[in-house]
Amino acid sequence: MxxxxxxxxxxxxxxxxxxxxxxxxxxxxxxxxHTDEAVHATKLGYLIEQGEYKYDxxxxxGPTLYYLSLPFIWFSGAQSHAxxxxxxxxxxxxxFGVLLIGSTWFLRGLIGNGGMLFAVVLTxxxxxxxxxxxxxxxxxxxxxxxxxxxxxxxxYFCKPRLGWMVGLGVFTGLMFASKETxxxxxxxxxxxxxxxxxxxxxxxxxKELAVIWRTGFQLWHWGVGVVVGLVVAFVFYSSFGKHxxxxxxxxxxxxxxxxxxxxxxxxxxxxxxxxxxxxxKNGPGFVFHEWIVLAPAFIGAIIVFLVKIEDAKKRIxxxxxxxxxxxxxxxxxxxPYKMPWLALGFMHGFILISGWSAQxxxxxxxxxxxxxxxxxxxxxxxxQAVDFTRLTxxxxxxxxxxxxxxxxxxxxxxxxxxxxxxxxxxxxxxxEVLIKAICEEYWPVPWYLRAYPNIGYWHSIPENPDAPVxxxxxxxxxxxxxVLQDEYMSEVxxxxxxxxxxxxxxxxxxxxxxxDQ
Amino acid sequence: xNKKCRALFCFILGLSSVSFAGLLxxxxxxxxxxxxxxxxxxxxLENLYNGKIKWSQMPEEVNNLAKNKKxxxxxxxxxxxxxxxxxxxxxxxxxxxxxxxxxxxxWIQFDLEKQSKIYAIILWYxxxxxxxxxxxxxxxxxxxxxxxxxxxxxxxDYDNSSKLGKGQDKVYKETFxxxxxxxxxxxxxxxxxxxxGSISGxxxxxxxxxxxxx
Numbered sequence: 001m002x003x004x005x006x007x008x009x010x011x012x013x014x015x016x017x018x019x020x021x022x023x024x025x026x027x028x029x030x031x032x033x034h035t036d037e038a039v040h041a042t043k044l045g046y047l048i049e050q051g052e053y054k055y056d057x058x059x060x061x062g063p064t065l066y067y068l069s070l071p072f073i074w075f076s077g078a079q080s081h082a083x084x085x086x087x088x089x090x091x092x093x094x095x096f097g098v099l100l101i102g103s104t105w106f107l108r109g110l111i112g113n114g115g116m117l118f119a120v121v122l123t124x125x126x127x128x129x130x131x132x133x134x135x136x137x138x139x140x141x142x143x144x145x146x147x148x149x150x151x152x153x154x155x156y157f158c159k160p161r162l163g164w165m166v167g168l169g170v171f172t173g174l175m176f177a178s179k180e181t182x183x184x185x186x187x188x189x190x191x192x193x194x195x196x197x198x199x200x201x202x203x204x205x206x207k208e209l210a211v212i213w214r215t216g217f218q219l220w221h222w223g224v225g226v227v228v229g230l231v232v233a234f235v236f237y238s239s240f241g242k243h244x245x246x247x248x249x250x251x252x253x254x255x256x257x258x259x260x261x262x263x264x265x266x267x268x269x270x271x272x273x274x275x276x277x278x279x280x281k282n283g284p285g286f287v288f289h290e291w292i293v294l295a296p297a298f299i300g301a302i303i304v305f306l307v308k309i310e311d312a313k314k315r316i317x318x319x320x321x322x323x324x325x326x327x328x329x330x331x332x333x334x335x336p337y338k339m340p341w342l343a344l345g346f347m348h349g350f351i352l353i354s355g356w357s358a359q360x361x362x363x364x365x366x367x368x369x370x371x372x373x374x375x376x377x378x379x380x381x382x383x384q385a386v387d388f389t390r391l392t393x394x395x396x397x398x399x400x401x402x403x404x405x406x407x408x409x410x411x412x413x414x415x416x417x418x419x420x421x422x423x424x425x426x427x428x429x430x431x432e433v434l435i436k437a438i439c440e441e442y443w444p445v446p447w448y449l450r451a452y453p454n455i456g457y458w459h460s461i462p463e464n465p466d467a468p469v470x471x472x473x474x475x476x477x478x479x480x481x482x483v484l485q486d487e488y489m490s491e492v493x494x495x496x497x498x499x500x501x502x503x504x505x506x507x508x509x510x511x512x513x514x515x516d517q
Numbered sequence: 518x519n520k521k522c523r524a525l526f527c528f529i530l531g532l533s534s535v536s537f538a539g540l541l542x543x544x545x546x547x548x549x550x551x552x553x554x555x556x557x558x559x560x561x562l563e564n565l566y567n568g569k570i571k572w573s574q575m576p577e578e579v580n581n582l583a584k585n586k587k588x589x590x591x592x593x594x595x596x597x598x599x600x601x602x603x604x605x606x607x608x609x610x611x612x613x614x615x616x617x618x619x620x621x622x623x624w625i626q627f628d629l630e631k632q633s634k635i636y637a638i639i640l641w642y643x644x645x646x647x648x649x650x651x652x653x654x655x656x657x658x659x660x661x662x663x664x665x666x667x668x669x670x671x672x673x674d675y676d677n678s679s680k681l682g683k684g685q686d687k688v689y690k691e692t693f694x695x696x697x698x699x700x701x702x703x704x705x706x707x708x709x710x711x712x713x714g715s716i717s718g719x720x721x722x723x724x725x726x727x728x729x730x731x
Contacts, residue, residue, distance in 0.1 A: 283645075284612040285597040395596060395620070399718060411620075411719045492688075494716035498647060517677045 009113045013105060013120055020101040020124030023389055024094045024133045029086035031397035032409040037136040038444030041089055044069055045081025045450070053239050055246035057253035062178045063236040063246075065138050068092060082450045089136040096140040097133025100348075103144065104355070106151045109158070110317060111352060112359035119355030122293050126351070127388040128277070131404040132341050134393060138179045139341045143348050145175040146185055150321070150352070157212075157313055162221055169225035173232025176250070180257045184331050185345050192323035196316055208312040261335045268338040273329060276340055277347070280403035286396070288388055288403045290347065292381040297350030300357030301326060307360070318356055325349025340404050400497045409444055412494035416503055417448040419491065420469065423505055424452075426512040427468055438465055438480065439473040441499065470504040477502045543581075543639055543727055546608035548693040576731065579636050583708070583728040587628045592618035596720070600625060608695070608725045610645035620719035622652065622679050626709040627728060632659060634702045635730035638670070640710060641695040643722035649690050650721070652679040652713035655698055657705035668705065671698045679713050691715075695725070702730075 002010065033041070044066050047053045053066055069092050076088040101123045108116045123129055133140050148171030156164035175182035200209055237246040277290040301322045309315035329346040332338065361374065396402040398411055420435075427433040435455040437445055442457060449455055458465075461476065465483055472480050477490070488504035495501045505513075588600040598616035603625060607614055618625070635657060642650050652674035658667045672684025689696055708728050712721045 284610075284614060285617075395720075399720070410717060412714065412716050492649065492716055494648075494718065497717065500716060514676060514683075517683065 005113070009117060012117055016117070016120045016124050017098065017101050020120075020130075021094075021098045023124065023130050023386070023393075024097045027394065028090045028094060028134050030394060031086075031134065032411055032414055033086060033444050033447050034135070034137075034406075034408050035443040037089065038409075038447035040065060040136055041084055041447055042081065044073070044089070045084065048073060048078070048084075049080050052242075054243050055237050055239070055249050057249035058256050061138050061180060062176070062250075063239065064141060064174060064178045065092070065136075067236060068141070084450075090134050093133050093135055093137070093140040096144045097129065100129070100133075100140065100144050100147055103147045103151065104352075107154065107352065107355075110154050110314065110321075111356040112363075114362050115355035115357075115359030117355075118296075118358035119351050121382060122296075122351045122354060123348075125382055125385040125389060126290060126293055126347065127288065127385060127392050128290060128340075128343060128347060128404060130389045131392050132344055135341070137341065139344050142175060142178045142182060142185070143344050145171045145178060145182075146345070146348065149175070149189075154317055156221075157317060160215060160218055160221060162224065165221040165225040166228050169228030170232055172225070173229035176229065176233040177236035180253055181342065181345075183254070184335075185328060188328035188331055188346075189320070189324050192320045192327050193316075195323055195327075196319045199319070200312075200316060205312065212313065212316070261337050264337065266338060267336040270333045272338045273333055273343050273346075276403050277343060282403070283401045286391070286401045288392065290385075292378075292385045293347055293350050293354060295381075296354030296357050297325065299361075300350075300353035303357050303360060304353065318353070321349060321356075322353040325353065340406050407496055410494035410496055413444075413448070413501075416471075416493040416501065419503065420449065420452070423469065423509060423513050427509055429454075433469060434467045435469045435471065436462070436465055436467040437471040438462065439471065439476060439501065441473070441495065442471070442501070445471065445501075468506045468509050472502050472504065474500050474502055477504075480504075543695075544606070544608065545695075546610075546641075546644075546693050576636070579729045579731050581727045582629045582633050582635070582730050583627050583726055586630060589626045589628070590616070590618055591622075591624045595619070600723075603723045603726050606725070608641050608693070610643050610722075610724055615643055615722045615724040617720055617722050620714060620721075622711060622713040623721045624709050624711045625723055625726070626661075626663075626707055627726070628661065629706050629708065629728065629730075632704055632706045633730045634704055635670075635700045635708070635728060636702055637700055637727075637729040638698045638708065638710075639695045639727045639729070640698070641693075641724040641726070642691050642712065642715070643724060644691040644693050644695075646717065647690065648715040648717040649688050650712040650715040651688075652681075652684075652711060653686075653689075653696075654679065654681055654684065654711040656709045656711075657700070657703050657707070658709070659704075659706050661707050663707070663709055666705075668703050670700045670703060674713070679711060681711065700730075 039060065043053070043060060047066050047070070053063060055063055069089065072088055072091045072095075073084070076085070076091075078084050078088060101120055104116050104120045104123060107119070111119060149168060152164045152167035152171060155161075156168060172186070175185070197209070233250065234247050235241075237250040238244050239246055277294060280288045304318050304322045309318065325346040325348075328349060329343075332342050332346065358378075362371065392402045392404055396405075398405055398408040424431050424433050431452055432454050433452065435449065435452055436458065437455060438458045438461055440459060446455075446457075461480055461483060465480060466485050470480065470484070470488065474492070481488075484504070487507040489507060489510040491503050491505070493501050493503060583604045584606070586604060588603055590600050595616050595618045598613065600616050602613065602616045604627070616625075638655055640653070640655070642648075642653075653671065654669060654674060655671040656663060656667050656669050658665070660666055669682065669684070671686050672682065673686040673688050674681060674684045675688075677683045708726075710723070710726060712723075714720060715722075
C-alpha cells in the first residue's frame with residue numbers, strides 16, 4: 001500500500017508523463033525527414049530486407065538504433081524499406097523520450113519527490129527534449145542509457161550490490177554500442193567525479209571518503225561490470241556474432257572521430273550552445289530559449305556547493321551531477337564540431353540538478369512570497385516552453401528560425417514527391433518509371449523516392465542522362481540541358497535552406513499530366 | 518539598363534527609387550540577401566526564372582491606391598506580423614517588415630474604397646533569402662468575395678495546383694526590386710493576391726504591395 005503523499009506524487013507524475021508523451025507523439029510525421037534520419041532509415045531498410053547489418057567505423061554511429069527499431073517495425077507490419085513510415089521510425093525516439101521522463105522516478109532518493117516531479121516536468125516540456133524525441137537519430141537513446149548509468153551508479157554507491165553493478169555495465173555497454181560521443185559523456189562524468197572527490201579531500205573529509213572507499217568499491221564487482229558492458233557492446237557491434245570485425249572496428253572508429261571533432265564542415269564558435277539555448281533569434285519575430293532549464297540549473301549548481309549536505313554520498317553525487325552538465329557543456333563547446341542535438345547530454349544533467357535545487361528551495365526557510373513568486377515564474381516558463389514546443393515541432397518544424405533545425409529538409413521538398421507520384425500515373429511503367437538523379441547532393445531523395453525501384457544516382461553527368469524524369473541541381477542544370485536529347489519541363493524545389501533541386505520531366509510525359517490539371 | 522545596374526545606380530545616387538517606363542516611381546529597399554548567396558543560383562535558377570513583364574503605357578498621374586487602405590487576409594491570426602505591414606511603405610524584410618499568414622495557399626486583399634482604374638501592381642514578398650513563391654496570383658474585382666466579375670491580371674500557377682485556374686505567367690525569383698505587374702487600366706475596387714508557399718518552405722510572407730492607378 002502506498003501512502004497518501006506518494007500516491008499524490010504518483011498521480012502527478014503519471015499526468016506529466018502523459019503530457020510528455022502527447023507532446024512527443026502528436027503529429028510525429030509532420031516534419032520532413034532530415035538527411036541523417038533518411039540515411040539511418042535506409043540502413044534499417046537493409047536490415048529488414050536482407051537481415052544484414054555491418055558496423056561502419058567511418059559513419060552512422062552504433063548499431064543499437066537499427067536493432068532496437070526492429071520491434072517497432074514488426075509491430076507496424078512493414079516488410080521492406082519502401083513500407084517504412086516516418087511515424088514508425090520516430091516511434092523509437094518517442095519511446096525513449098517518454099522513458100527518459102519516466103525513469104526520473106528512480107532518482108527520488110537522490111533529488112527528492114518534489115525534485116523528481118520538477119525534473120519530470122522540465123524533461124516533458126523542454127523544447128529541445130521534445131524536438132529530438134521525434135527525431136530518428138541515436139541521441140535520445142544515448143541520454144536514456146546515461147540515465148541508466150546515473151540510476152544504477154547512484155544505487156550502487158548507496159548499496160554496493162552486484163545487481164546494480166551489472167545494470168551499470170549494461171547501460172555503459174549500450175552507450176558504447178550507440179554513439180561514439182559516449183566517451184565524452186563518460187569523460188565528463190569521470191572528470192566531475194574526480195573534481196568533487198578532490199574537493200572533499202581538500203576540505204578534510206578523509207574519514208567519510210575512507211568509509212565510502214571500503215564499502216563502495218568491491219573490485220570484483222567492477223570487473224564484472226566491465227565484462228558485462230563489453231559483452232553487451234560486442235553483441236551489437238558484431239551484429240549478434242555475424243560480423244566479428246565490428247568489434248575491432250568499434251575501437252578503430254575513434255581514430256576517425258578524432259578527425260571529425262575538428263569540424264568537417266560543422267565547425268562553430270565556442271559560444272554556439274550558449275546562444276542556441278540562452279537566446280536564439282534567427283530572423284524577425286521569434287526568440288527561443290531554454291531558461292526553464294538553464295535558470296534552475298545555474299541556481300542548483302551554486303546552491304549544491306554552498307549548502308551543507310550532511311549525507312556524504314548524497315553530497316558527492318549531487319555535486320558530481322551538477323558539475324557533469326557544465327563539464328560536458330565545456331567539452332562540447334571547446335570541440336569545433338558542434339550539433340544542436342549534442343546539447344541534450346548536458347541539458348539532462350542540468351535538469352536533474354534543477355530538480356534537486358527546486359526541492360531544496362521549496363523546503364527551505366525562505367519567505368512564502370519568494371516561494372510564490374518563484375512558483376509563478378516557473379509556471380510562466382512552463383507555459384512558454386509548451387508554446388515553444390508547439391512552434392518548434394509543428395509550424396516551424398523545418399524552418400531556419402527554429403534553433404533545433406540543422407540543415408533540415410525543406411517542406412517544399414515534399415512537393416517533389418507529390419509531383420512525382422502524380423506524374424508516374426501518366427507513365428506506362430507507373431512507379432517503375434526510370435528516374436536519374438544527377439546531382440552533387442541528393443539526400444534525402446532516396447527516402448522520399450523509396451517506392452521507385454528504378455532510380456539511379458550520379459554525382460556527375462553520365463554518358464546517357466536521358467530518362468523520363470531527371471533530378472538535378474541548379475548548378476548542373478545548364479550543362480545537362482546541352483546533353484539531354486529530349487525536351488523537358490523543369491521545376492525547382494527547395495531541398496534545404498538555400499539548396500535547390502531541379503526536377504526535369506520529359507515533355508511528352510509532362511503534357512499528358514498537365515492536360516488533366 | 519538591366520535591373521541590377523538600375524538598382525546599383527539608384528543606390529549610389531541615394532535615390533532608392535526606380536522608374537518603370539519613365540512613368541511610375543516607387544521606392545526601393547536596400548538589397549538585403551541576408552544569407553550567403555547560393556553560387557549556383559545565377560547559373561541555374563536565373564535561367565529558369567527568366568520571366569519578363571510586358572510593361573504597358575499608363576497615364577502620368579497615378580497614385581499608390583493601396584496606401585492606408587483596409588487589408589484583409591485569409592488568415593485572421595498570422596504567425597508573424599500584422600496585415601497593415603503590407604502597405605506601411607516599409608519594404609525591408611527585417612523586424613516588423615512582413616506579415617506571415619499560415620502555410621499553403623493564402624491571400625491578402627485590399628479594399629480600394631471605390632472602383633478604380635488600375636495600371637500596375639508591385640509585389641514584395643520576402644526577399645531576404647533566395648526564393649520564388651508558388652502560385653502567385655493577382656486578381657481584381659468589385660466583389661469583395663471574389664466570386665463574380667474577377668479579372669486575373671497575373672497567374673503563374675502553371676499546373677493549377679491552387680485550383681484557381683491555370684496561369685501562363687512565369688515563376689520569378691524574389692529580389693529587393695519586387696515584382697511589377699502591368700494591369701493596363703483594369704477596373705475594380707478590390708485587389709487580391711495569392712501565394713502558396715515558396716521553394717523555401719510552405720509559409721507565405723508579404724512585405725509590401727503597391728497598387729498604382731487612379
